Amino acid sequence: MDLSSFLTSLGTSFLIFVVLMWIFACLSSKPGNDVVYYPNRILKGLEPYEGARTRSPFTWIWEALCSTEADIISMSGIDTAVYFVFLNTVLGILVLSGLVLLPVLLPVAATDDSVSNQSTSNGTFSNLDKISMGNVKARSPRLWAFFIGTYWVSFVTFYMLWRGYTHVSELRATAFMAADVKAEQFTILVRDIPPVEGQTHKEQVDSFFKAIHPETFYRSMVVTDNEEVNKIWEELEGYKKKLAQAEAVFAKSKTTSQPEGKRPTNRVGFLGLIGRKVDTINYCNEKIKKLTPKLEAEQKLTIREKQLSAAFVFFNNRLAAASAAQSLHAQMLDTWTVIEAPEPRQVIWSNLKMKFYYRQIRRYMVYVVVALTIFFYMFPIGFISAFTTVKNLEKLLPFMKPIVHQQVVKTILEAYLPNIALIVFLALLPNFLMILSKAEGIPSESHAVRAASGKYFCFTVLNVFIGVTVGGTLFSASETLEKDPNSIANMLGVGLPRNATFFLTFVALKFFVGYGLELSRLVPLIIYYLKRKFLCKTEAEFKEAWAPGDLGYATRVPNDMLIITIVICYSVITPIIIPFGMAYFSLGWLIVRNQALKVYVPSYESYGRMWPHMHSRILAALIVYQITMLGYFGVKIFPFTPLLIPLPVLSLVFAFVCSKKFYKSFRYTPLEVACLELKEMPNMETIFREYIPPCLRSDKFEIDEHFEDARSSQDFRTISFV
Amino acid sequence: MDLSSFLTSLGTSFLIFVVLMWIFACLSSKPGNDVVYYPNRILKGLEPYEGARTRSPFTWIWEALCSTEADIISMSGIDTAVYFVFLNTVLGILVLSGLVLLPVLLPVAATDDSVSNQSTSNGTFSNLDKISMGNVKARSPRLWAFFIGTYWVSFVTFYMLWRGYTHVSELRATAFMAADVKAEQFTILVRDIPPVEGQTHKEQVDSFFKAIHPETFYRSMVVTDNEEVNKIWEELEGYKKKLAQAEAVFAKSKTTSQPEGKRPTNRVGFLGLIGRKVDTINYCNEKIKKLTPKLEAEQKLTIREKQLSAAFVFFNNRLAAASAAQSLHAQMLDTWTVIEAPEPRQVIWSNLKMKFYYRQIRRYMVYVVVALTIFFYMFPIGFISAFTTVKNLEKLLPFMKPIVHQQVVKTILEAYLPNIALIVFLALLPNFLMILSKAEGIPSESHAVRAASGKYFCFTVLNVFIGVTVGGTLFSASETLEKDPNSIANMLGVGLPRNATFFLTFVALKFFVGYGLELSRLVPLIIYYLKRKFLCKTEAEFKEAWAPGDLGYATRVPNDMLIITIVICYSVITPIIIPFGMAYFSLGWLIVRNQALKVYVPSYESYGRMWPHMHSRILAALIVYQITMLGYFGVKIFPFTPLLIPLPVLSLVFAFVCSKKFYKSFRYTPLEVACLELKEMPNMETIFREYIPPCLRSDKFEIDEHFEDARSSQDFRTISFV
Incomplete structure (x- = not known):
C-alpha cells in the first residue's frame, strides 16, 4: 500500500466521521429524539440535559471532559468507571511512549538512507516505511535508540498498569464499603x-x-x-401484554365519530393467521383467568417437588x-x-444445577472447541490478508483486471476491502463465543462475559494480528523465497513494517467509522422509529423500543485489546502508529464517556472484576511485543539483542507480583471491607x-x-x- | 552382574538381618534396656510390655500384626497412621500387580528363547534377565501380555490411591472432630x-x-x-542444669566414710579448662540470682519494644x-x-517475621539452589554407576587387577560397593535439604519436612533412578556405540532390564540391613550406654539420653518413594522385582509398626498433611513408569505402542480429580468438621x-x-x- 491510498483511506474515514458528527448534532437537539440520545438520564429521572434547549453542537464534548469519575459511577456504575481506568491506562502508556519515541525514533529512522536507497529500486518501500525501523540498516549503531525505546515502552506499561490496578482496587473497596444494602x-x-x-x-x-x-x-x-412454571408464566405474560395492547387499540378507536369504538379481534390459530376469529380483549381475559390458578399450582409444585x-x-x-x-x-x-x-439480575439460572465434574468436563470441552475455532478460522483470515494488495487480486482473479485498473476503484479497494471484510468477519464471532462461555456452566452473566471476552482476545490476537502478519508476509514474499530461501529473515524484517501500514488503516477505519456510528446512534434511532410506527401500542412497549442496552464489554474490550496489542507491538518498529492509537483511544474515551453518561444503562454490576483480565491481557500484549522485538533486532543483526531477554522475564515477574498483591481481592470480598x-x-x-x-x-x-x-x-x- | 553375585548379595544381606534380629531378641528382653526398646510406652506411662517378662522373641511380630489403626493413632498419632495407609496402599498395589503379573509374565518371558540365544553369545544376558521383558523378541505377539500388564498396574494404582485418599480424608476429619481441645x-x-x-x-x-x-x-x-531474651534464658537454663548436676555429684560424694562429701568445683574460663577455680554450687546460685532479674527485665522489654x-x-x-x-x-x-x-511445638519462630515478597524471593532462590544441587550431583552418581561392574573397575584402575581377580573380593565388590557408596552418598543430603526448606520462610516444622521430602524425592528419582539407568547404560555401551550408532535404541532395550538387577540388589540391601538396624536399635543403644556412663548425672539427663526421636518422615518417605518408583517402573519389564518390593514394604510395615507402638514419639502432629504429597509422588512414579513403558515398547517395535498414550493422560486426569475432590480439605479445615x-x-x-x-x-x-x-x-x- 502506498502513501496515497493510505491518505485516501484516512481522508474518507475522516469525512464519514464528520458527516456522522453533523448528523448527531442535528438529531440530538430534537426533543423527540431524547429517548434515543439521553435514555440513561431519562431512566434515572433526570432532565435530558442541563441548561437551555439551544446548545452548541459541541457542548457534549465539554460535558464529557468535565465529568468526574464520581459522575460516571453514579450514572453508570463501577464497571464503566473501570473501563475508563482501562482507557486512561492505555492512553497513558501511549502518551508517555509517544513523548519519547516520536521525537527520537522518527528522525533517527528517516535520516538513515542506506537501506531505503537500495530498496526503493525493488519497490518494496513506500514513503511511510521510510520513517520506520525497517529503514535503519542492519548492525547500525542507530539501533541503540530503538533498543532503549523498547525498554522505555515496557517500563511505561508497568508503571501505568500498577497505577491502574491500585486505583481499581480502591474503587472496588469503596464500592463494597458503601453503606447501602446490596x-x-x-x-x-x-x-x-x-x-x-x-x-x-x-x-x-x-x-x-x-x-x-x-x-x-x-x-x-x-x-x-x-422450566414448566416458566412456560406457563411466559404464556400468561404474553396474554397480559396482548390484553394491554388490545385495550390501547380499543381506546384509540373511540373517536368522536365512533364513540363506542371498534373492538379488536384476532384469530386463534397458527401465528394469528388462521383459525376462529375472536374478540381479543375477552379472549385474553378468559385465558388469563384460566392460566392464573394453573400458574399458582405449578409454582407450589415446583417449590416442593x-x-x-x-x-x-x-x-x-x-x-x-x-x-x-x-x-x-x-x-x-x-x-x-x-x-x-x-447479583440477582445476572444469575444464569439454567447453569446453577450443573454438577461439579460435569462443569469441569464442559469447561475443557469448550476450550477444545474454542481452540479448534481459532485454528480453523486461520484459513479464511489468511485468505483475506492475501487479498490485501490489489496486485494479488489481479493475480488471483485476472478477469477483474479492467475494473481494478481504474484509479478510483483501485484506491478504494486497496484502502477498504480487506478491512471491511475483516471487521464483518469478526462481528460474527462474539455471539458464538458467548454461547460457548455460558455452556461452561458459569453461574453469572458478568463472568460469562469475561470468559467470552478472553476467548475473543485469544482469537483476535492469534488470528488477526499474528495470522495477518505472518500470512501476509509469507504470501507476498513467496516469489522471493523461491529465488533465495536464505532471505526469510530479511523478508520478515521487510514484511513486519509493511504490515504496519495495513494495521494503521485498520485502526483509522475502526475509530472514525466505528465511533462515529456509535455516537450518532443511527441504527438504534432508525429501529426506534420503525418500532414506534408499526409495533408499539402501549407505554411499556414504547419504553422497550428505546431501551438503550449496555456497553457490551464482551466485544468492546477485546476490540480495544486488539488495537492496543497492534499499537504496542509496532510502537518501536513504526512509531508513527502511536498517534493513531492515541487518537483511537482518546476519541473512544470522549464518545464512550458521552454514551456512558447519557445513553447506556449497565445491565449488571461486577465491581470491576473485568480489570484483572484487562490487566493480564495488556501484559500479554506487552510480552508479544517484547518477543517480536527480540526477533526483529535479531533480523537487524544487532549484536546486543540478548540484552532484551530480561524484558519478558520482567513482565512475568510483574504479572506474578500483581496477581499476588491484588488478584485474590477481586475474587473474594476481603473481610476488612x-x-x-x-x-x-x-x-x-x-x-x-x-x-x-x-x-x-x-x-x-x-x-x-x-x-x-x-x-x-x-x-x-x-x-x-x- | 551375574546370578551368583546377586545371590551372594542377597544371602549376606539376609545373614546380617538374622544376626540383627537375634541381637534385638536378646537385648530387648533385658529390663535395663527397656528405655531404649519401649520408650514410647514408658513416656505414655504404660508398662513396657503387657504380660509376662519371659516372652518368645517373636511376640513383637504378633503384637504388631494384631495392632489396629486406633492403637497406632493413640500411641503415635495421625501422621503415623497415615504413613501406614501409605504402606498399605503401596503393598496393595504390589500384591494386586504381582498376583497377575508374576504367574503370567514370567513364563511368557522365559519361554521365548530367540533373543536370549542370540545375546548369550554377546555375554550381555544373565540368568535373571531371561525372565524379563528383554528376553522377548521384537514384534512378538507375546508383547500383548506385557501391554495388558502395563494397563493392569496403572489401574491397580489408581484404585489403591483412591481408597487411600478417601481413608486418609476420613482419618483427618475424625481427628479434627475429636472433642478434645487442641x-x-x-x-x-x-x-x-x-x-x-x-x-x-x-x-x-x-x-x-x-x-x-x-x-x-x-x-x-x-x-x-x-534473640536477646533467648540468649539470657539459655544461659540461665545452662546454670540451672549445671547446678542440678553439681548437687547430684555432691550428694553422691557423701559416702559413709566422707559424710560431708566433696563440693564439686570448676574453672570459669574457656570451656572450664582455664581460669579461676570456684565452688560450682555457689557459683551457679550466684549466677542464677544475677540472671533472673535480668531475664525478667529483658522479657518485659521484648514484649513492649x-x-x-x-x-x-x-x-x-x-x-x-x-x-x-x-x-x-x-x-x-x-x-x-x-x-x-x-501446633505450638512445631512453630519455626525465626521464620514468622519474614515479609511476603521476601518469602517469595527466598522460595525461588531455594528452588534454584535445589535444581543446581540435583544437576551437579549427577556427576558423582554417574561416576558411581560407572563403577558398578568390576570390569569397569579393572578398566579404569588397572593396578587393582590382581585384587579384583580373587573370586571372593570380586563377588563382594560387585554386590556391595556401588550400593554402599550410593547409600552413604544419599545420607548426606537430607539435612542440607531441610536447612534449605526452612530457609524458604515456612512457618511450621511439619511443612518444612514436607518441603524437604519433596526436594529429596526429586533428587532421588532424577539422580538415582534416571541417572543410574541412563548413565550406566550409556557408559557400558559406549564401545558398542562407536561401532554402530544406530544401536542406541537396542542398547536402551538391553540396558534397562540389566539395570533392574542393580536396583534389585539395592532394594535387598536396603531392606535387610536398613530395617535390621532400625529394629535392633544398636546405635541408639550404644549412645545411650555411653551417655549414661560418662555424661548423665541427674534424672532429667538420663531421660534425655534415651529420648527416642520421631519417625523422621523427611528421609523415610522419600526413601520409600525411591523404592516404589523403582519397583513400579520395572514391574512389567522385570516382574521378579515385585516380590522384592513386597518384601521390602511388608518388612517395613512390620518393623515400623513395632517402632511406632513402642519406640518413636512423634514430635508433632500434622493430621496427615503428608498424604497428598505421597499421593502425588506415587502418581508421578506411575507417570514415569508409563512413559518408560511407552519408550520400551517402542524399542521392542510393538506395533500397538501408541495405545499406551492414553495412560499418562488418564493419570493426569486422575491427579486432577483427586486434587479437586480432596486436596483443599488438607489445606484448610472444612467448616463442617x-x-x-x-x-x-x-x-x-x-x-x-x-x-x-x-x-x-x-x-x-x-x-x-x-x-x-x-x-x-x-x-x-x-x-x-x-
Missing part, C-alpha cells in the same frame, strides 16, 4: 448439594448451614427446575456472607461448593425476595407465604436462629 | 502486618481483628524478636478460627495474610499460654501479668469481647 453481599451460592435419602434439598441446606452458622444464617432458597442441587443461602450480615463464601464447607470438595452469589457498618438495618425479606425468579413471584401473597411451607417452623422474628 | 484449632497465624505510625503491632492486631470478628476474637499474641510483624490470634471457638484462617482479610493481599496456626461441639468449654487461657515461647514464660506470675500491659483494658471475664 442483596448479593448477604448471599452465597451453594452448589453440588449431595443427594440424601428422605430429605429434601431445602431441609438439607437448612440443617447444614444452621449447624455451621447458627447465629448468622438467615434463610435459604433452593434453586428449582423452573422440583428442588435442584443448588441454593442461595442468606446471612444476616455482610461479614458472615463474605466469610462463608471463602470457607471450605465440606470435607469432600466436590460437594457443598460455595461462592459469592452473583465487608466489616463496615451499614447505614440501616438491612431488610432481609427484601433481599430474599430479590432472588426469587420472576416466574415464581406472586402478586397475591405479599410475604410469599408459599415459600413458607418449605421454611422452618421457627418464629420469623428470631432472625439469627432461623 | 490449641492450634483456636488459633490463626497472621503475617505481614503492615507498619503503621504511632501504633504498636499489638494495638493494630487487636483493633483490626476486633473490628472484623467482634464476637469471636479472644486475644492476640504478637511475635517478638526473642520488639514486636515483629507477625502474630497469633486466638478465637473463642474452633469454627471462627477455621473460617478466619480461610478468609481474605485485607484489600491488599501482601498485608494481613492469614493461615491456620501450626470444625463446627462440632466440644466436650468441655475450652480454657482459653491455657490455649493462649501454650503459644508463649519458653524464653518468655515466667514462673513468677502465674497469669503472666507481664502480657497484661500489652492487652486491652477490658475485663478478662467477658472473653468474647477481649
Whole structure:
C-alpha cells in the first residue's frame, strides 16, 4: 500500500466521521429524539440535559471532559468507571511512549538512507516505511535508540498498569464499603448439594448451614427446575401484554365519530393467521383467568417437588456472607461448593444445577472447541490478508483486471476491502463465543462475559494480528523465497513494517467509522422509529423500543485489546502508529464517556472484576511485543539483542507480583471491607425476595407465604436462629 | 552382574538381618534396656510390655500384626497412621500387580528363547534377565501380555490411591472432630502486618481483628524478636542444669566414710579448662540470682519494644478460627495474610517475621539452589554407576587387577560397593535439604519436612533412578556405540532390564540391613550406654539420653518413594522385582509398626498433611513408569505402542480429580468438621499460654501479668469481647 491510498483511506474515514458528527448534532437537539440520545438520564429521572434547549453542537464534548469519575459511577456504575481506568491506562502508556519515541525514533529512522536507497529500486518501500525501523540498516549503531525505546515502552506499561490496578482496587473497596444494602453481599451460592435419602434439598441446606452458622444464617432458597412454571408464566405474560395492547387499540378507536369504538379481534390459530376469529380483549381475559390458578399450582409444585442441587443461602450480615463464601464447607470438595452469589439480575439460572465434574468436563470441552475455532478460522483470515494488495487480486482473479485498473476503484479497494471484510468477519464471532462461555456452566452473566471476552482476545490476537502478519508476509514474499530461501529473515524484517501500514488503516477505519456510528446512534434511532410506527401500542412497549442496552464489554474490550496489542507491538518498529492509537483511544474515551453518561444503562454490576483480565491481557500484549522485538533486532543483526531477554522475564515477574498483591481481592470480598457498618438495618425479606425468579413471584401473597411451607417452623422474628 | 553375585548379595544381606534380629531378641528382653526398646510406652506411662517378662522373641511380630489403626493413632498419632495407609496402599498395589503379573509374565518371558540365544553369545544376558521383558523378541505377539500388564498396574494404582485418599480424608476429619481441645484449632497465624505510625503491632492486631470478628476474637499474641531474651534464658537454663548436676555429684560424694562429701568445683574460663577455680554450687546460685532479674527485665522489654510483624490470634471457638484462617482479610493481599496456626511445638519462630515478597524471593532462590544441587550431583552418581561392574573397575584402575581377580573380593565388590557408596552418598543430603526448606520462610516444622521430602524425592528419582539407568547404560555401551550408532535404541532395550538387577540388589540391601538396624536399635543403644556412663548425672539427663526421636518422615518417605518408583517402573519389564518390593514394604510395615507402638514419639502432629504429597509422588512414579513403558515398547517395535498414550493422560486426569475432590480439605479445615461441639468449654487461657515461647514464660506470675500491659483494658471475664 502506498502513501496515497493510505491518505485516501484516512481522508474518507475522516469525512464519514464528520458527516456522522453533523448528523448527531442535528438529531440530538430534537426533543423527540431524547429517548434515543439521553435514555440513561431519562431512566434515572433526570432532565435530558442541563441548561437551555439551544446548545452548541459541541457542548457534549465539554460535558464529557468535565465529568468526574464520581459522575460516571453514579450514572453508570463501577464497571464503566473501570473501563475508563482501562482507557486512561492505555492512553497513558501511549502518551508517555509517544513523548519519547516520536521525537527520537522518527528522525533517527528517516535520516538513515542506506537501506531505503537500495530498496526503493525493488519497490518494496513506500514513503511511510521510510520513517520506520525497517529503514535503519542492519548492525547500525542507530539501533541503540530503538533498543532503549523498547525498554522505555515496557517500563511505561508497568508503571501505568500498577497505577491502574491500585486505583481499581480502591474503587472496588469503596464500592463494597458503601453503606447501602446490596442483596448479593448477604448471599452465597451453594452448589453440588449431595443427594440424601428422605430429605429434601431445602431441609438439607437448612440443617447444614444452621449447624455451621447458627447465629448468622438467615434463610435459604433452593434453586428449582423452573422450566414448566416458566412456560406457563411466559404464556400468561404474553396474554397480559396482548390484553394491554388490545385495550390501547380499543381506546384509540373511540373517536368522536365512533364513540363506542371498534373492538379488536384476532384469530386463534397458527401465528394469528388462521383459525376462529375472536374478540381479543375477552379472549385474553378468559385465558388469563384460566392460566392464573394453573400458574399458582405449578409454582407450589415446583417449590416442593422440583428442588435442584443448588441454593442461595442468606446471612444476616455482610461479614458472615463474605466469610462463608471463602470457607471450605465440606470435607469432600466436590460437594457443598460455595461462592459469592452473583447479583440477582445476572444469575444464569439454567447453569446453577450443573454438577461439579460435569462443569469441569464442559469447561475443557469448550476450550477444545474454542481452540479448534481459532485454528480453523486461520484459513479464511489468511485468505483475506492475501487479498490485501490489489496486485494479488489481479493475480488471483485476472478477469477483474479492467475494473481494478481504474484509479478510483483501485484506491478504494486497496484502502477498504480487506478491512471491511475483516471487521464483518469478526462481528460474527462474539455471539458464538458467548454461547460457548455460558455452556461452561458459569453461574453469572458478568463472568460469562469475561470468559467470552478472553476467548475473543485469544482469537483476535492469534488470528488477526499474528495470522495477518505472518500470512501476509509469507504470501507476498513467496516469489522471493523461491529465488533465495536464505532471505526469510530479511523478508520478515521487510514484511513486519509493511504490515504496519495495513494495521494503521485498520485502526483509522475502526475509530472514525466505528465511533462515529456509535455516537450518532443511527441504527438504534432508525429501529426506534420503525418500532414506534408499526409495533408499539402501549407505554411499556414504547419504553422497550428505546431501551438503550449496555456497553457490551464482551466485544468492546477485546476490540480495544486488539488495537492496543497492534499499537504496542509496532510502537518501536513504526512509531508513527502511536498517534493513531492515541487518537483511537482518546476519541473512544470522549464518545464512550458521552454514551456512558447519557445513553447506556449497565445491565449488571461486577465491581470491576473485568480489570484483572484487562490487566493480564495488556501484559500479554506487552510480552508479544517484547518477543517480536527480540526477533526483529535479531533480523537487524544487532549484536546486543540478548540484552532484551530480561524484558519478558520482567513482565512475568510483574504479572506474578500483581496477581499476588491484588488478584485474590477481586475474587473474594476481603473481610476488612465487608466489616463496615451499614447505614440501616438491612431488610432481609427484601433481599430474599430479590432472588426469587420472576416466574415464581406472586402478586397475591405479599410475604410469599408459599415459600413458607418449605421454611422452618421457627418464629420469623428470631432472625439469627432461623 | 551375574546370578551368583546377586545371590551372594542377597544371602549376606539376609545373614546380617538374622544376626540383627537375634541381637534385638536378646537385648530387648533385658529390663535395663527397656528405655531404649519401649520408650514410647514408658513416656505414655504404660508398662513396657503387657504380660509376662519371659516372652518368645517373636511376640513383637504378633503384637504388631494384631495392632489396629486406633492403637497406632493413640500411641503415635495421625501422621503415623497415615504413613501406614501409605504402606498399605503401596503393598496393595504390589500384591494386586504381582498376583497377575508374576504367574503370567514370567513364563511368557522365559519361554521365548530367540533373543536370549542370540545375546548369550554377546555375554550381555544373565540368568535373571531371561525372565524379563528383554528376553522377548521384537514384534512378538507375546508383547500383548506385557501391554495388558502395563494397563493392569496403572489401574491397580489408581484404585489403591483412591481408597487411600478417601481413608486418609476420613482419618483427618475424625481427628479434627475429636472433642478434645487442641490449641492450634483456636488459633490463626497472621503475617505481614503492615507498619503503621504511632501504633504498636499489638494495638493494630487487636483493633483490626476486633473490628472484623467482634464476637469471636479472644486475644492476640504478637511475635517478638526473642534473640536477646533467648540468649539470657539459655544461659540461665545452662546454670540451672549445671547446678542440678553439681548437687547430684555432691550428694553422691557423701559416702559413709566422707559424710560431708566433696563440693564439686570448676574453672570459669574457656570451656572450664582455664581460669579461676570456684565452688560450682555457689557459683551457679550466684549466677542464677544475677540472671533472673535480668531475664525478667529483658522479657518485659521484648514484649513492649520488639514486636515483629507477625502474630497469633486466638478465637473463642474452633469454627471462627477455621473460617478466619480461610478468609481474605485485607484489600491488599501482601498485608494481613492469614493461615491456620501450626501446633505450638512445631512453630519455626525465626521464620514468622519474614515479609511476603521476601518469602517469595527466598522460595525461588531455594528452588534454584535445589535444581543446581540435583544437576551437579549427577556427576558423582554417574561416576558411581560407572563403577558398578568390576570390569569397569579393572578398566579404569588397572593396578587393582590382581585384587579384583580373587573370586571372593570380586563377588563382594560387585554386590556391595556401588550400593554402599550410593547409600552413604544419599545420607548426606537430607539435612542440607531441610536447612534449605526452612530457609524458604515456612512457618511450621511439619511443612518444612514436607518441603524437604519433596526436594529429596526429586533428587532421588532424577539422580538415582534416571541417572543410574541412563548413565550406566550409556557408559557400558559406549564401545558398542562407536561401532554402530544406530544401536542406541537396542542398547536402551538391553540396558534397562540389566539395570533392574542393580536396583534389585539395592532394594535387598536396603531392606535387610536398613530395617535390621532400625529394629535392633544398636546405635541408639550404644549412645545411650555411653551417655549414661560418662555424661548423665541427674534424672532429667538420663531421660534425655534415651529420648527416642520421631519417625523422621523427611528421609523415610522419600526413601520409600525411591523404592516404589523403582519397583513400579520395572514391574512389567522385570516382574521378579515385585516380590522384592513386597518384601521390602511388608518388612517395613512390620518393623515400623513395632517402632511406632513402642519406640518413636512423634514430635508433632500434622493430621496427615503428608498424604497428598505421597499421593502425588506415587502418581508421578506411575507417570514415569508409563512413559518408560511407552519408550520400551517402542524399542521392542510393538506395533500397538501408541495405545499406551492414553495412560499418562488418564493419570493426569486422575491427579486432577483427586486434587479437586480432596486436596483443599488438607489445606484448610472444612467448616463442617470444625463446627462440632466440644466436650468441655475450652480454657482459653491455657490455649493462649501454650503459644508463649519458653524464653518468655515466667514462673513468677502465674497469669503472666507481664502480657497484661500489652492487652486491652477490658475485663478478662467477658472473653468474647477481649
